[in-house]
Amino acid sequence: MNTIDYLLHGFATAFEWHNLVFAFFGVLIGTAVGVLPGIGPMSGVALLMPITASLTGALSPEAAATSSIILLAGVYYGAMYGGSTTSILLNTPGESSSVVTTLDGYQMARQGRAGAALAISAIGSFTAGIVSLIGLIFLAKPLTDIAIHFGPAEYFSLMLLGLAAVSGLAGKSMTKALIMTVCGLMLATIGIDPLSGVSRFTYNLPVLYSGLEFLTVAVGLFAVGEVFKTILEREGNEGSIAKINRILPTKQDLKDSAAPILRGSVLGFFIGVLPGAGATLASFFSYIMEKKISKTPEEFGKGSIKGVAAPESANNAAAGGAMIPLLTLGIPGSGTTAILLSAFIMYNIQPGPLLFNQHPQVAWGVIASMFIGNLMLLILNMPLVKVFAKVIETPAKYLIPFIVAFSVFGVYAVQYSVFDLVLLMGCGVAGYFLSKNDFPLAPLVLGLVLGPMIENNLRRALTISNNSLSIFIEKPISLTFLIIGLLWLAIPLLLKIRGRKVLINEEA
């Protein structure tokens, strides 16, 4: 079968009625998650995992995985649509990848063009979603063909590259990012070592034998941590919400934003494919690029529609692009894709090159559903944008306790243990203090996910080579990965030494 056949099969899967429902609820919840400040795509996806797990309980593992991932991926890219709504109407980004949208979006809203800004960001997001999916389809096959020849040594180096990329770009201080990465890897060693059966750091506590549950740590650090921040810092939605008058953009608006949308989509896609550089960086870069190539750069920041179209397209394209390393290599490049990876593993399906051979309906079903999901989002976001604008007004009084209760429900429904609930609260406190002091959380989460895989591949590689570390340098692909990883850490350092400002990725 060739790619087109697989894709058609994927559409057959995605058009099964329950998968349509899953896609719909995924994008609907995703939009709401994007709109609500205080809950980002990452905590949204983490919180929904237990619910999808029980919803799909009756299906076969493969079908269950497909449906769950369809829903969870829907939340991920749906949040990219929703994030722009608060940026434009309230000047407060709903999540970090919409920060740049505030620059021109809010100005447009003040000029009474909020509707046009929202519509353009929805259209841009849709175009970008489609562009990134086409890229995904064309890149999936060649990438898996290469990756299928990877041995443990290549995988080990590739994962190190992933960690290096995330640590190099996350947060203000690379030292702190690296500390968080190492901590994540350390937390991952807790439990019984799968290769030797020796227990590590368990101190004879039965709850620790299976290790710390990834879901608990992620929900605690992100969702609960964010809630604690809101409680402590008395954050609220101040300022009034701009009115939406006319939703459809004018012909001039469309004409002006067509090129930025396309450029933003392509740029965002390629940035999304890179590990570590996520939607936030993509939106920054595309905004800067548009301003550079524009004939009238002085219009930017004063309500230029190009300044809304480009970053909003880029962040959505990046979300699609980020699915590529996840699906084809089995390696997450960001916090949110790390959670998606753990969702795959929960169903005993390992993403990576074998995914496309062993479970083609999962991989292609998810890809096809993203087409449908993007279409649904366009429909949801154009006429219903006024409804979502109302979501912003959800009072914090109710929202905050609800998020806590929901986190507790989510963790308990999967783990059935009080220990995990206490761990959840502990992670919440840790998450608040760490992120407040510029210790980025995404590297920790990524380390926790990749830890067992890294260790496994390291030991397998060393067994093959009779404990000689040179195996990582002798294999050309592995060496390339290691060099790129090293450069990824070294170049920002060099730039910093030379006094240049380095753009960092603050995405969770």
Add this chain to the structure above:
Amino acid sequence: MNKTFDRYAGIVFLALGALCISESLKISKGAYGSGVGPNTLPMALGIVLILLSIRLIYETFRYAKSEKAPANLDYKRFAIIFAAALLYAFFIEDLGYVITTFLFLFVGFQTMERGRVWSSLIIAAVFSFGVYYLYVDVLEGTLPGFPSWLS
């Protein structure tokens, strides 16, 4: 950048790294492979963590003096909600999901903003019963039900 926090954090991470090394010495080597046993990675991570935290502590000496005024944090509100959440976690198995969730939400709503007791009561009740009903009866999941002396 908060100098004090970073310095203490550096010391904590340093201690963590040392602990990791000393504990990894106690892990039995295991029969798998020969050179790389289950203790290799924890040991290596411990060493890296120690190096990184020394670097972090060193960096804190170079911070420019921060003149940021201490933010006015609402510790009282946080303490109440955090304590309520911990009690919620401890008693969820003994008192059941519905009762603990209801109590937690009610306390949470009232702590966030006083007043409108009735709407808080109703929303808390609807959420706790609603989630329990949906999850246990419709989706056939498992949550701790009501305590035995009630049912």
